[in-house]
Amino acid sequence: MQLSVTTLLMFAGLAVMLPREARADENPHGHDGAAGLPTAEKQVAPATSPGSPSDTVVKVKGEFSAYSDTDSVNVFTPAVEGTITNPLTGWTASGSYLVDIVSAASVDIVSTASGHWVETRNAATLSGSYKPGNVGVTAAGSVSREPDYVSWTGGGIVNLELADKTANPSFGYSYSHDTAGRKSTPFSVFSEKLARHSMNASLELIVDPLTLVSFSLDAILERGDQEKPYRFIPLFAPDIAPTIARGASVDTVVRAAQSHTVEHTPGSRNRVAVSARVAQRLSGSTLVLTERVYVDDWGLKASTTDLRFVVDASRRVFMWAHLRGHFQTGVSFWRRAYSAVLGEAPSSVPTWRTGDREMSPLSAGTFGVGTRWNVGPSARATAWSLVAQADLLTTVFSDALYIESRQGYLGVLQVEAEF
Amino acid sequence: MSLVRVGLRGALCIGALLSLCAVASGCTTVAAYERGRLAHPTMSPSDASSVAREHVYAIQEGAMGGTLGVASGCGCN
Numbered sequence: 001m002q003l004s005v006t007t008l009l010m011f012a013g014l015a016v017m018l019p020r021e022a023r024a025d026e027n028p029h030g031h032d033g034a035a036g037l038p039t040a041e042k043q044v045a046p047a048t049s050p051g052s053p054s055d056t057v058v059k060v061k062g063e064f065s066a067y068s069d070t071d072s073v074n075v076f077t078p079a080v081e082g083t084i085t086n087p088l089t090g091w092t093a094s095g096s097y098l099v100d101i102v103s104a105a106s107v108d109i110v111s112t113a114s115g116h117w118v119e120t121r122n123a124a125t126l127s128g129s130y131k132p133g134n135v136g137v138t139a140a141g142s143v144s145r146e147p148d149y150v151s152w153t154g155g156g157i158v159n160l161e162l163a164d165k166t167a168n169p170s171f172g173y174s175y176s177h178d179t180a181g182r183k184s185t186p187f188s189v190f191s192e193k194l195a196r197h198s199m200n201a202s203l204e205l206i207v208d209p210l211t212l213v214s215f216s217l218d219a220i221l222e223r224g225d226q227e228k229p230y231r232f233i234p235l236f237a238p239d240i241a242p243t244i245a246r247g248a249s250v251d252t253v254v255r256a257a258q259s260h261t262v263e264h265t266p267g268s269r270n271r272v273a274v275s276a277r278v279a280q281r282l283s284g285s286t287l288v289l290t291e292r293v294y295v296d297d298w299g300l301k302a303s304t305t306d307l308r309f310v311v312d313a314s315r316r317v318f319m320w321a322h323l324r325g326h327f328q329t330g331v332s333f334w335r336r337a338y339s340a341v342l343g344e345a346p347s348s349v350p351t352w353r354t355g356d357r358e359m360s361p362l363s364a365g366t367f368g369v370g371t372r373w374n375v376g377p378s379a380r381a382t383a384w385s386l387v388a389q390a391d392l393l394t395t396v397f398s399d400a401l402y403i404e405s406r407q408g409y410l411g412v413l414q415v416e417a418e419f
Numbered sequence: 420m421s422l423v424r425v426g427l428r429g430a431l432c433i434g435a436l437l438s439l440c441a442v443a444s445g446c447t448t449v450a451a452y453e454r455g456r457l458a459h460p461t462m463s464p465s466d467a468s469s470v471a472r473e474h475v476y477a478i479q480e481g482a483m484g485g486t487l488g489v490a491s492g493c494g495c496n
Contacts (some may be wrong), residue, residue: 218484273484
């Protein structure tokens with residue numbers, strides 16, 4: 001991973017050194033490319049009257065993805081997304097729907113003596129935007145539903161264009177209400193609630209004719225229950241806990257544990273993330289570097305670096321490589337092996353305890369490749385596009401039970417159409 | 420030095436690099452007719468985005484924020 005960070009910095013250096021003069025014929029966008037950005041093209045008076053059918057652009061995207069990892073989790077996700085835009089009047093409406101079909105027999109399931117299960121998650125979003133001038137507003141809502149978990153979200157974003165559209169700030173807020181329960185048990189009998197307030201401020205800057213930079217600040221305030229009702233934490237005698245090794249097997253843990261208890265985490269969590277993105281158009285290629293730094297009041301600190309390098313193989317074909325590195329500390333109350341003296345009064349069971357491996361210290365890396373093939377007619381090559389992507393994901397858990405690392409594979413096929 | 424600390428320090432270097440870009444941005448005015456290449460599809464955050472990939476990252480990384488749009492949570496981990 002140290003090597004990968006060095007590699008990222010080398011790529012960033014290359015971005016400065018590589019020829020940055022763009023080819024005259026390199027911008028193959030149809031309706032899509034210029035739609036979101038202030039260019040001279042957009043200032044040309046429309047040939048047709050505003051609001052006429054020919055002004056409306058309809059985009060449809062279908063996505064089929066498959067994920068599999070070495071922890072026996074397999075996910076198949078078909079998804080569809082549609083957008084209707086009228087650039088002249090400034091209206092946009094969009095919606096999406098996906099189904100996650102999850103088949104899991106992970107070590108966390110095995111460790112609780114549960115069997116393999118299959119579950120589906122349905123998620124949908126709807127949004128509408130209106131941007132008649134230099135100010136735009138977006139309202140959006142989404143819902144995600146599993147047999148034992150329902151999440152509703154609603155929010156809005158205000159976009160501004162300042163300084164001759166070279167500085168474009170936006171401000172957003174969303175509210176989520178999550179209800180977690182147990183499968184086959186009505187929410188009225190058992191449920192846990194979680195409220196999430198998410199605030200975002202971002203600023204996109206045009207640095208030069210080939211460079212976009214954007215900054216984003218996210219504050220996320222969570223109130224409520226974040227424990228998972230299925231997750232049980234093994235408790236060890238104080239002299240045994242230090243001997244439980246990283247990646248200790250289920251058998252070892254079962255033999256050594258004196259008891260199990262339910263997960264219990266604080267009732268509030270405040271998260272802050274700062275991210276920056278640089279998109280640099282080079283000669284026949286594009287380099288995009290994103291960095292996110294994250295901290296929360298549970299003590300988790302994280303850094304995520306994402307790099308994508310796209311090469312224009314031709315006017316119709318684009319190919320890219322994708323690298324991502326994520327490093328995080330654990331939450332302050334994370335313990336690989338929690339210890340307690342049973343029967344003692346007052347109880348010595350730690351107040352806060354979790355078995356969520358994603359709250360432990362970990363390092364994760366992604367290497368991916370992808371290609372876009374614009375297969376539309378020569379006059380509008382982007383009218384139809386095929387996108388194929390493949391990612392190899394690896395995660396190293398430096399202080400967790402059951403597994404030391406996990407390798408995942410993600411394949412994505414997308415079909416995009418524009419009318 | 421742990422892998423996590425190495426990563427966090429690397430992040431600080433990258434953050435500093437990006438901040439330098441931001442400082443530089445205050446010095447240039449780009450006319451509208453010069454912005455055509457900025458509209459190239461590959462410059463957009465949504466290019467090659469995948470709901471599946473975003474979901475995998477949301478589940479497997481302890482951090483949140485910095486992503487596009489409004490999305491609901493899940494009980495996935």
